[in-house]
Amino acid sequence: MTTVAKDGVTAPKLIIEGLSKRYGAVTALEPTHLTVPTGEFLTLLGPSGSGKTTLLQMVCGLVEPTSGRILIDGRDQTQTPVHQRDIGLVFQHYALFPHLTVAENIEFPLRMRALSAAQVKQRVKDALAMVQLDHLAARFPRELSGGQQQRVALARSFVYQPSIILMDEPLGALDKKLREHMQIEIKQLHRETGATIIYVTHDQEEALALSDRICLMNHARIEQLGSPQEIYARPATAFAADFIGISNIFRGQVDTASTGEIRLSTPHGKFRLPAGATCSGAEAAIVVRPEQISLGGDKGNTVVGRVADAVYAGSETRLIVDLDEGETVIVRLPPGQPAPAYGERATLGWNPDAAVLVP
Template sequence: MSRSRLMSSSSLSVHGLGKRYGEFVALAPTDLEVAAGEFLTLLGPSGSGKTTLLSLIAGLAAPDDGAIRIGGADVTYRPPYERDLGMVFQNYALFPHMTIEDNIAFPLKMRKVKGADAKKRAAEALELVRLPHVAKRFPRELSGGQQQRIALARCLVYRPSIILMDEPLGALDKKLREHMQLEIKRIHRELGTTIVYVTHDQEEAMTMSDRICLMNSGKIEQLGAPGDLYFRPRTVFVADFLGESNLLPAQVDRNEAGTLAVTLDGGAGSGQAIGNGADLAAGAKVTVMVRPQNITVRPAGEGSGRLKGRLTDIMVTGSLTKLYLEALAPGLPQLVAAYPTRTLSDDHSIGDVLELDWQAQDAVAIPAGQ
């Protein structure tokens, strides 16, 4: 089944797009470009504006400002059915009295596609989601994961140029959700269609996206590849929201070609970090972000003495062992270090004083106030 026969893809752009409900700004004027064939995830906490942005793109809400273009055409005030979009929701919304084959063919029927062609295209869509054997079954005879794949097939069957997905895996358990993530990624690779995906799940966004658009309080906080947001956050919100992190208040001592020497607050010690693009001079207040897996832990007296903490808890999560520590210097937050789990037992005990260190390239200095 060739990509060109089943799907096309279009670019998407929004310029100054905004939405208000009375005095409440659901989406501040926003610019966003999505390339044809890209998988972009809108990520953020509840109330961040991600669902509002998706609803405006879909035509389910009218903007107060700005414009929306799909494939270069202005669709700002076109109804949803004239935008060449497909939508997949958390609720499968399958017709219980119809067979799976008829459920998938229903959008084609609404578009006046004749019987033989509709049947063929429904079969192609079932092949794509790897469920050709369930064509004659009813929704109640399928698992939750299978029903979600059928909902996706029903969207794919009429060949939209852009697919919008709003928390489509939210109702599934963890293992099934991970399986569906891989399935959606596979389908995206095979078809090359443009996908805009909404989720509040950070791991899901990291796993699936070409780029992540992280939103906060109705605005884009940072837009970029998953690795850029995770390892090079521009604000404390991004560092704190996307995964676990140590956020250490500090001051810049000197800046040597982008590598910073910093002194941690509270007399905790010194360290190094790289800048996040801002011009940081000596004396600048910063927050140093270090991911737990990038921290080296040694018994007291065997490390650099840079940062010390007293072990308060040990958590084995499966693949990772996490150490939680109380910083011995005043004014610093709880610290966390992580490393691959090796055995059920560990060399560390609650109450131990440990020394923590990191490499400069594994720490990012974020200007205070960002």
């Protein structure tokens, strides 16, 4: 499954070089470079139309690239047909074979492989158990709900143990509880099989929960690539900050003091910036996460407003404050801290070093 290079370092499973796709005047993917190490769980996250499915379908060979190369285990596979790429697929609307039962659908990818009848039986049994469909093994796809069909497709992609598995919103049709259960199952399967997984989702919480790295996409290009922790703590752009986690974003003009220190001049006042912050443009924004803001004005930067809501969520209270100048700030209060009531005035503060400056 893994390729070990001469120097003993594991070679990347997948390398994408300058891969792009155009449909007439529409650019579905700008020329893109991406390296995926063997065994990584990489999530493509981004809004609708950002190019996630296009990228995935070029990797598996369903869509022909306009430019660029795809290397799997160091070999150029740009022209290799789909069925020769050793890639498992689970797509948003992936068709099951209507004339085969659930068990037969799952068994199908194993037919071409040299396995004993007993091994096939065991693998199908395990796969059925994994997606909790043991009791429906004899049914036909038309007798299943959309979510159940999706689970069969998931089981079928894992059953023959390919070295790369591509999943395009595989849990989209499931309810929240089953979705969370399947997330844990997928993570466990990833750990057990060591497969390289490229997973597409709109759902940032799912991306944070599952991924080794997140590839955040926007307007047909990669906006930011990094671990969930990196992107959350150091978003590269206001878009990244807004898309992953909850953010308070303050925009303003960059203002250089006589001492050389830069500040951000906003409708809410002049904010101090993280130590050593530099900025090339005349305008910028700071991102402050809800947990970095606290009640009281003694932290270095202060805003004032009126409490619009206090939402109790067990492990935290989320305070929504409408600022006097018209923006809304979200604050996460730790458990046990009393929240001011609706309509009360609130002064909020944060340490300048807790914010991130973005262009």
